[in-house]
Amino acid sequence: MTKSITIVGVGGQGTLLASRILGNLLVSEGFDVKVSEVHGMSQRGGSVVTYVKYGEKVSSPVVEKGEADVVLAFELCEGARWVSMLKKEGTLVVNTQQIDPMPVITGAMEYPENVQEKLRSAGVNVIEIDALKYAEEAGSSKAVNVVMIGALSNFMEFPEEMWIDTIKKTVPEKFVQMNLKAFELGRSIK
Amino acid sequence: MKRLMLGNEAVARGLFEAGCKIVSSYPGTPSTEITEFAAKYDEIYAEWAPNEKVACETAVGASIGGARAFCAMKHVGMNVAADPMFTAAYTGVNGGLVIGVADDPGMHSSQNEQDSRHYAIAAKLPMVEPSDSAECRDYTKAAYEISEKFDTPVILRLSTRVSHSQSIVEEFPRNEVGVKDYTKNPAKYVMTPANAKGRHVFVEQRMADLTEFAETSELNRVEHADSEIGIITAGIAYQYVREAMGDNVAVLKLGLINPMPKKMILDFAAKYKKIYVVEELDDVIETHCRKLGIEVEGKSIFGFLGELSQRIVAEKLLGSAPEYTEFDGNVPPRPPVLCPGCPHRGVFYTLSKLKLTVSGDIGCYTLGAAAPLFAIDTTICMGASVSALHGFNKARGEEAAAKTVAVIGDSTFMHSGITGLMNITYNQGISTVIILDNRITGMTGHQENPASGHTLKGVEVPPVSLEKICEAAGVKRIRVVDPLDLAAVEAVIREETAVAEPSVIITRSPCALLKSVKRKPALKIDIDKCKGCKMCMKIGCPAISF
Numbered sequence A: 001m002t003k004s005i006t007i008v009g010v011g012g013q014g015t016l017l018a019s020r021i022l023g024n025l026l027v028s029e030g031f032d033v034k035v036s037e038v039h040g041m042s043q044r045g046g047s048v049v050t051y052v053k054y055g056e057k058v059s060s061p062v063v064e065k066g067e068a069d070v071v072l073a074f075e076l077c078e079g080a081r082w083v084s085m086l087k088k089e090g091t092l093v094v095n096t097q098q099i100d101p102m103p104v105i106t107g108a109m110e111y112p113e114n115v116q117e118k119l120r121s122a123g124v125n126v127i128e129i130d131a132l133k134y135a136e137e138a139g140s141s142k143a144v145n146v147v148m149i150g151a152l153s154n155f156m157e158f159p160e161e162m163w164i165d166t167i168k169k170t171v172p173e174k175f176v177q178m179n180l181k182a183f184e185l186g187r188s189i190k
Numbered sequence B: 001m002k003r004l005m006l007g008n009e010a011v012a013r014g015l016f017e018a019g020c021k022i023v024s025s026y027p028g029t030p031s032t033e034i035t036e037f038a039a040k041y042d043e044i045y046a047e048w049a050p051n052e053k054v055a056c057e058t059a060v061g062a063s064i065g066g067a068r069a070f071c072a073m074k075h076v077g078m079n080v081a082a083d084p085m086f087t088a089a090y091t092g093v094n095g096g097l098v099i100g101v102a103d104d105p106g107m108h109s110s111q112n113e114q115d116s117r118h119y120a121i122a123a124k125l126p127m128v129e130p131s132d133s134a135e136c137r138d139y140t141k142a143a144y145e146i147s148e149k150f151d152t153p154v155i156l157r158l159s160t161r162v163s164h165s166q167s168i169v170e171e172f173p174r175n176e177v178g179v180k181d182y183t184k185n186p187a188k189y190v191m192t193p194a195n196a197k198g199r200h201v202f203v204e205q206r207m208a209d210l211t212e213f214a215e216t217s218e219l220n221r222v223e224h225a226d227s228e229i230g231i232i233t234a235g236i237a238y239q240y241v242r243e244a245m246g247d248n249v250a251v252l253k254l255g256l257i258n259p260m261p262k263k264m265i266l267d268f269a270a271k272y273k274k275i276y277v278v279e280e281l282d283d284v285i286e287t288h289c290r291k292l293g294i295e296v297e298g299k300s301i302f303g304f305l306g307e308l309s310q311r312i313v314a315e316k317l318l319g320s321a322p323e324y325t326e327f328d329g330n331v332p333p334r335p336p337v338l339c340p341g342c343p344h345r346g347v348f349y350t351l352s353k354l355k356l357t358v359s360g361d362i363g364c365y366t367l368g369a370a371a372p373l374f375a376i377d378t379t380i381c382m383g384a385s386v387s388a389l390h391g392f393n394k395a396r397g398e399e400a401a402a403k404t405v406a407v408i409g410d411s412t413f414m415h416s417g418i419t420g421l422m423n424i425t426y427n428q429g430i431s432t433v434i435i436l437d438n439r440i441t442g443m444t445g446h447q448e449n450p451a452s453g454h455t456l457k458g459v460e461v462p463p464v465s466l467e468k469i470c471e472a473a474g475v476k477r478i479r480v481v482d483p484l485d486l487a488a489v490e491a492v493i494r495e496e497t498a499v500a501e502p503s504v505i506i507t508r509s510p511c512a513l514l515k516s517v518k519r520k521p522a523l524k525i526d527i528d529k530c531k532g533c534k535m536c537m538k539i540g541c542p543a544i545s546f
């Protein structure tokens, strides 16, 4: 059976690094893996989505509506936007941080209200995390992505050492300590 | 070693392993990373050319010179490179020549959705299409074999999902093929009508030989099954078919998509009751099947628009697809926006304030068309801002010209804006052209260009002078202004649109995301003094919120 994870966020939040960590871990576990990312305009604050799929043999690199086992959302209304990717019994792990999109900044639209309540009643499992707080505790607001990976690790069957090992191999050396702390903080949320 | 590789990185790996020596490209999503990864190999000389035509001609020259050569472009780049490509189809090659083109079904970052397979048919060139990263590497190498065996350039066709997804690739060592001898051969390389007539005969024979080759090539693969239906497909669509239908359906996967085999397809079709063609964009495979007299279904159910997916294949062929829940409420869209600190912003704020008609172009600055700036009237293709403004002003006269400007980025100006500028000066136009000079090709992720001062391989070079190019083209009024100085920008735009002669305004400030840029600490709003007028929200800066 192929498992599918969808990672969503705002351009600049480091979703690509998160998908790389996950991809590398899955390869070292011996799975067939496909990771799909759309590059291009992503550095300019748009909505970004990456897919990670693994199993004995993976065909399509993309995840479609109703297919994801986990949606890992780095921002609250991105979680709302992409919750439709989940299978019926899927899990949404969502950072409760809010980043206003341009229509909200210009006043053309409102940031949606009661997102958390609505997500809880959407019929999927929801895990809410203040990842920004933990990232700052680890040493940098930029570590939101690795806090989220820590939270995700609770829903996957791999031993903690494997995650730590992969993070060490994937992130630049000078950021290893901070990222390991971010990972531990994310993983401590159950 | 086996590892995850982006499709584009795997193409670069294929270039390395095939002994490719020369790569010349112009960036364009989703093709850009091929050349960036190729540049990391010491054995490969790789460069950014000013446009795709120059890149393609450079690769053609390198091939005639005896090296295995490559150039990459996005689908619309092939429009620019088409001229050399169509005649290189006649000259053929010396060292192998592969031309990479990446289509963008769904238009994730493109201005149209053209299907580059038509180019292979029109230019009578073989085209291969991989469906994952491992095939990216394999097909790149196979393309060089075909190129040298059949004396032809070969097109490697990619698409966004193949270029930008990672899958597992095994690495092999480089086959150092060296540089072949060059011998003068005008009958082959000088395409005068007399010589070209001879080469056209060769081209037609080559297509016949390639069709024969297609019948047995390992690039085309039949995967039989005990099923009523048979599916003919290629590229990423093959992966969608396999995901949606599993292994219980027969599939003919075409890897060589021009020319396509005949007998192989007829044999496949004869074995199954109902034949579907699953292909993204146009009906190229379907048309081929119909010409062979096969009853197939394809576009009548899948249509011509956008990307396919396993979901679409399942819906159309199985009549079912996974269920899902939707968020109960409106989620505001999150479009890409100009970055905080972007030097383009002030220019568009001013253009919008002055209510000018703006002939736009392609780059980060196309975002100036979006809310809340709404500053751009037209965007067509790279370079069109300058030439189309000239036409617009010739049509509407001098008075209208005083209310119009063109905006074009530095990379885009050198790509194809210079010729349009010469058209203005030569033909006594009076248009005002603003060159948004941020010293880099921003849109596609910071590729060096002739004005950047260094090359793709990291060599420092004297930057090309935009001022001197404009001067040489005959522009007398050339103004350079700092776009972060709003008062100066407004004054200069007012002055230059008022005069009845051609002028160029260069707004010069490096891209805010460049590592070399020393950024001042961010300013903060003094909450006590803020009256809540929300004027500052009108510049569309994502760093400011209320």
Ligand SMILES: Cc1ncc(C[n+]2csc(CCOP(=O)(O)OP(=O)(O)O)c2C)c(N)n1
Pocket (backbone or CB within 6 Å): B026, B027, B028, B029, B052, B074, B076, B077, B078, B080, B111, B362, B363, B364, B365, B382, B408, B409, B410, B411, B412, B413, B436, B438, B440, B441, B442, B443, B444
């Ligand atoms: C023929 C063609 N080639 C490539 C592209 C991809 N592309 C779009 S804009 C652009 C260059 C943008 O650079 P620049 O003009 O310097 O503006 P900036 O993005 O830095 O503001 C490129 C390469 C394209 N759209 N068309």
